[in-house]
Amino acid sequence: MNKVLIFLSLLFASPALNAQSVSVEGGRFLKGDNPAWSTFTYDDSAWQEVSFTQPWEKMGLNRVNGIGWYRIHVVIPSSMKKGIVEAIMLDIGAIDDSDQTWINGHWVGNTGTFPEDPGGYSSEWGKRRYYIIDPKWVRWDQENVIAVRVYNYGDPGGLYRGAFNIVKPSLKDFANLSLVAEPGGYKAVLTSSVKTGGSLHVTVTDVMTGTQETSKTQKVNLAAWKEKQVSFSLRPQKRLKVTYSDPRFEEVLKAEVCSPYILTPPAPATPRYNGPLVFGVRPGSPVIFRLAFSGEKPMRYSVEGLPKGVVLDPERGVLSGTCTEEGDYPLVFTATNDKGSAKADFTLKVGQQIGLTPPMGWNSWNCWGLSVSQEKVMSSAKALIDRGLADYGYSYMNIDDAWEAEERAPDGRIEANEKFPDMKALGDWLHANGLKFGIYSCPGEYTCGGYLGSLNHERQDAEVWNSWGVDYLKYDLCGYIKIIEASRDKSEAVHIRPYLKMQEFIREQPRDIFYSLCQYGWGKSWEWGAYIDANSWRTSDDINDTWESLYNNGFVRQAKLYPYAGPGHWNDPDMLIVGKVGWSSSLRDTRLTPDEQYTHISLWSLLAANMLIGCDVSQIDDFTFNLLCNNEVNAVNQDILGHQAHQDIVEDGMQMWSRDxxxxxxxxxIFNLNEASVPVQLDGALAKINMKAETVRDLWRQKDIATDAVYVIPPHGVLYVKVK
Structure with a gap:
């Protein structure tokens, strides 16, 4: 993730306000802390005058960490009282990191928490602040004082998104409309903190044909702090749209969902191998590999051809040990349960190259953000095994930002914070179960979340990670950006140096560490990543769970990067955005439609992209499991040739991508990027890329299909096939 990049993009955002609003561009500021500064009567005339577009790091402060206060003096006109339902609203914008806010000495609210709060500090630096103000607290047509106490940890600090606004609230500020899945359909839930009366309108549309099948309107009268629930049955590939309107407000609340549908056939009860066909390890480095067989448990495992020093746990199916002699070692895996047995040919390559197939696993950021903890990591790790995702090759368990202690040890060593009481024990447990341990850091002084980076401690940090058993490093440019900006060197070398430096120290360690560069595609990292021995590199900004972000990271940014991918070195369009995500302690279902999720996984499979799950695995549902655990789709991603797909056709909102x-x-x-379904004649489409087919296999449905037939591809959906 990139706090600075997001900061720069938000700095110039102009909020759209209704006609009756008050906008303030600046106020008074003082670094320090005093409870009296929240009061109306305090004299702040000696404070520094500041703009709300200027963060603390640009204000000449010696140290941006700590507490500072803003006081804003503003006249609120009584004309705003006309038509007010219950209150007016304070729209502060985003604050780095946490705030507490008062008006005329009255507590308004807070976002994020401070170090002295129960549970300690938590950042909400990217979240826009909206606070409801009781009208009786307002001094109409007179001066009002809004006081904002801010805690910051790491750059940039403070208010930074521009104008500070006082507005009349809209319906969404009081009421909420959501759709909750229940057996056979969905439940619309309308809640409101004020009395409301209006209309609930429902439509059901067929996704494939666009035909509206249902249209109903229901009158609603709801008392304050009550809720209205209405249930609807919904068949697969139907779109349910619910709106609520209150005549007192111009805007309408909307909630929309497409019913998920599972294409992946059930796995057999007999053993079936679903993992990669090759694994690379350097001589003398620990072998950590879990045999990925699905089927009924318990299961027994055996391996033929193991080199000296490598052993198998026959109960867990985990390879461990070390091999000192380079070479390709052909192995035969066998798994047996009460239903039968299965074999799989496999090659253990002992040499100088690792990451021979794209990494598959999990990363904490898209679900937990800065709220990650050892307990949450263990929960997802256990679910990865118990739910069966480890049986499909998912093996990396990567902790993202927010594991670092506030200060280093006296000798300079990095330590984990109280959320991670025992990193070595965590690594040992993961390894014993055939899983790999990933960590996060930054070449700057501080990480994106304001935690300690590795600047000037690169060797020490690499040694500590080795002692914990770390197998994967995500190295995020974020905190190093200001060093790049201050440098007179404008060549690509300024981007390469911090990554080359850390590469030297992780290669000194007596274990393999998959080296993942996270620099958002800056400096054309795909052109030099392989030369500094990186195993993958980000090619775009952080992804989020919207179609626009998926389209940019996947279809736009990857179109010309296929020459740079191959065994040991992969383009990385960022983590998966399926399942329950949230980037915080509050999780929700992804906003992608089911068809967009099929497109997402299909494209990442074609791209030979890193397959790092971003949801809470312990809450994974059947649809998401089958999306992630289609062995034929995953086999394309893990194909040992390692070719990334080409973008072959871009035509009328359709795209075709293919890989050998x-x-x-x-x-x-064959991707449909349009807003409506599109019929496709399969043999005609294949002819456009000079491909003749003897057989065509639908990878999601895992069955052969006719080449001379027409297939309807839903909006933002895909037809994903294997052609022979």
Missing amino acids: LYDGSHAVG
């Missing part, structure tokens, strides 16, 4: 596979076949994705 090791067995001589081709994986082809």
Whole structure:
């Protein structure tokens, strides 16, 4: 993630306000802390006059960490009282990191928490602040004082999004409309903190044809702090849209959902191998590999051809140990349960290259953000095994930002904070179960979340990570950006140096550490990443769970990068955005439609992209599990040839991408980027990319299909096939 990049993009955002609003561009500021500064009568005339577009790091402060106060003097006109339902609203914008806010000495609210709060500090630096103000607290047509206490940890600090606004609230500020899944359909839930009366309108539309099948309107009268629930049955591939309107407000509340549908056939009860066909390890480095067999448990495992020093746990199916002699070691895996047995040919490559297939696993950021803890990591790790995702090759458990202690040890060593009481024990447990341990850091002084970075401690940090058993490093440019901006060197070398420096120290360690560069595609990292021995590199900004973000990171930014991907070195369009995400302690279902999720996984499979799950695995549902655990789709991602797909056709809102596979076949994705379904004649589409097919296999449905047939692709959906 990139706090500074997001900060720069938000700095110039202009909020759209209704006609009756008050906008303030600046106020008074003082670094320090005093409870009296929240009162109306305090004399702040000697404070510094500041603009709300200027963060603390630009204000000449010696140290941006700590507490500071803003006081804003503003006249609120009584004309705003006309039509007020219950209150007026304070729109402060975003604050780095946490705030507490008062008006005329009355507590208004807070976002994020301070170090002295129960549970300690938590950042909400990117969240816009909206606070409801009771009209009786307002001094109409007179001066009012709004006081904002801010705690910051790391750059940039303070108010930074521009104008500070006082507005008349809208319906969404009092009421909420949501759709909650229940057996056979969904439940619309309308809640309101004020009395409301209006209309609830419902439509059901067929996704494939666009035909509206249902249209109903229901009158609603709701008392304050009550809720209205209405249930609807919904068949697969139907779109449910619910709106609520109150005549006192111009805007309408909306909630929309497409019913999920599972295409992946159930896995057999007999053992089936679903993992990669090759694994690379350097001589003398620990082997950590879990045999990925699905099927009924318990299961027994055996391996033929193991080199000296490598052993198998036959109960867990975990390879461990070390091999000192370089070479390709052909192995045969066997798994047996009460229903039968299965074998799989496999190659253990002991040499100088690791990451021979894209990493599959989990990362904490898209679900937990800065609220990650050892307990949450363990919960997802256990679910990865118990739910069965480890049986499909998902093995990395990567902790993102917010594990670091506030200060280093006296000798300079990095330490974990109280949320991670025992990193080594965590690593040992993961390894014993055949999972790998990932960590996060930054080449700057501070990380994106304001935690300690590795600047001037690179060797020490690499040594500490080795002692914990770390197998994966995500190295985030974020805190190093200001060093780049201050440098007179404008060449690509300024981007390369911090990554080359850390590469030297992780290669000194007696274990393999997958090296993942996170620099958002700055400095054309795909052109030099492989030369500094990186195993993957980000090619775009952080992804979020919207179609626009998925489209940019996948379809736009990857179109010309296929020459740079291959075994040991992968383009990384960022983590997966399926399941329950939230980037905080509050999780929700992804906003992608089911069809967009099929497109997401299909495209990442074609791109030979890192497959890092971003949701809470302990809450994974059947749809998401089957989305992530289709062995034929994953086999394309893990294909040992390692070719990234080409973008072959861009035409009328349709795109075709294809990649060569090791067995001589081709994986082809036909993507519909339009807002309506599109029929596609399959053999005609394949002819456009000069491809003739003897057989075509639908990878999601895992069955052969006719080449001379017409297939309807839903909006933002995909037809994903393997062509021989």
